[in-house]
Amino acid sequence: MQKVILCLAACLLALPALAEGEMAHFAIGADVFRAGRSVEVDGAGSDDLFLAGEIVTVTGDITGSAHLAGREVRVEGAVGGDLYAAGDEVTQQGPVGGDATLFGRALSVSSIGGDLRIAGSDLQLTGPVAGYAMVAGEKVGFDAEVAGDVSLAAEQVIWGEAARIRGRLIVYEETPGDLDVPDRVAPDARIERREIEAWEGPTPPSWRRAIIGFLLGVVGIAALGALIAVLVPERLAEMRRQILDRPFHTLWLGFLTQSAVIGAGVLFALTLIGLLLTPAMILLALVGGFAGYLVAAYAFGVGLFLAFGRSEPLSIGARALSAGLGALAAGIIGLIPFLGWLFVLAMVLTGVGAITLRVIRPSFFVGDE
Incomplete structure (x- = not known):
């Protein structure tokens, strides 16, 4: 469960860069912010660095601190302040002052x-x-x-x-x-x-903790899927049909919904007065993303059952099994470097789109049905 939430957070934060298909970057004063698939920064003349990507490389010396995250992280220059780094492979070659x-x-x-x-x-x-x-x-x-x-x-x-x-x-x-x-x-x-x-x-x-955490996440998704099926069976079935019948339709709507929520948080921050609402909008995006993943995992599991000639799940046990199968298959696909991340992101947005259609029913999409 924790891995899924962290993955959703990372997807949301990297959404602008993925949507543009190129590295997102900006600077405030001497601080540098970068996000993309491959990020290489010459830190000469920079103060603090905030970098995220699949491959992150820092060359040149910086006077402040470095905050780095990626699959492969390399720090070749000197860091005057503190160094914070997380990744599959992290190599620090230049001296760190703090x-x-x-x-x-x-x-x-x-x-x-x-x-x-x-x-x-x-x-x-x-x-x-x-x-x-x-x-x-x-x-x-x-x-x-x-x-x-x-x-x-x-x-x-x-x-x-x-x-x-x-x-x-x-x-x-x-x-x-x-x-x-x-x-x-x-x-x-x-x-x-x-x-x-x-x-x-x-x-x-460790592999043991990773496998146990993965299996617990699958069980947790299955349990939550069963709980939703008990509380709102018809609504869950309707959202599942929307995803299976029109996956690209719900994916696009989910992208628009999450973009609107995140964009609203940025706009609130720009007003200064509404700055306190920004954390609430980010929380809403994360909660919505997690709910979208639940719905999409359930729909994915049902789709797999239907593909193998099984009937639609009608009992609580069958629905829980569908959610568990979807979470297991999605989790395994999500382990594929980069492509797995995009698949999980697509599932999140597709689920958000289905929830939006069920709860809000925007008029410009209702007319297409």
Whole structure:
């Protein structure tokens, strides 16, 4: 469920760039904002960076902080302030003057002038850290000197020749004492071992948690679909027929509806007086998007059943099964890089369009029916 909501939020935020088919960008003062499929920015002369895309690359030095998200993120220039990055692969090569917070699968970190907070599956620490370090991973290559304390939770640690911890080393383990720490890294007097259950830092991603979360999301969608089918069976059936009979019609209307809601939030913000209404409009867009995904997942599941010669679902159990099948199939397709994201976005907008037709019934679309 959480993954679906995050995906919907990302889709809504990136909607203008996708609609234009090119990178969206603007700047306020020395701050730079970019979003697109492939984003490469020379940060020379910039203060703060806010970048999102499939591939994000930062070259040149910036004076402020960097906020980066993408499948592949590379920071080649120096960051004067803090670094915040999330992605499947994150590589930080240029020095960071402030703190660094990184989350993903494969992460590589060099010189950090402040504190380091990092969580991932495969971690490589190759440069000094001036503050403390909070590290969580499955496999950690530790070849850095840390001036402060280190909190470490890892299944495997490979200590490099440059590994030194000047403060305390707090190790979180399944069985305290399993992790071997060379005396040159930290003497026993400065090592504290705790149970892994006491870990309160960032948690690295794992296949087990990902699969469990995925299955729980499918079950949750199925349960909500069954609940809607109990409360408003006829309305749900009507929206499902709209989607299956006229998918592009509902997709276009959903695009217009979400654009209107998000655009209204921007216009409210421009008036300053209505700035307080902007969060409400964003919340409405997110709630509407999630409801649209529920309806579209149910319709998708029913469509799959009909394609295999099954009859329309009439019982609560059959409707729940349809919603679950739709959520499962959509979730698997959504795992495809980039194309899966577009498919989920199309499902969200199609569902929103069907809800709009059922609730508002805009006159310029009613006439087409």
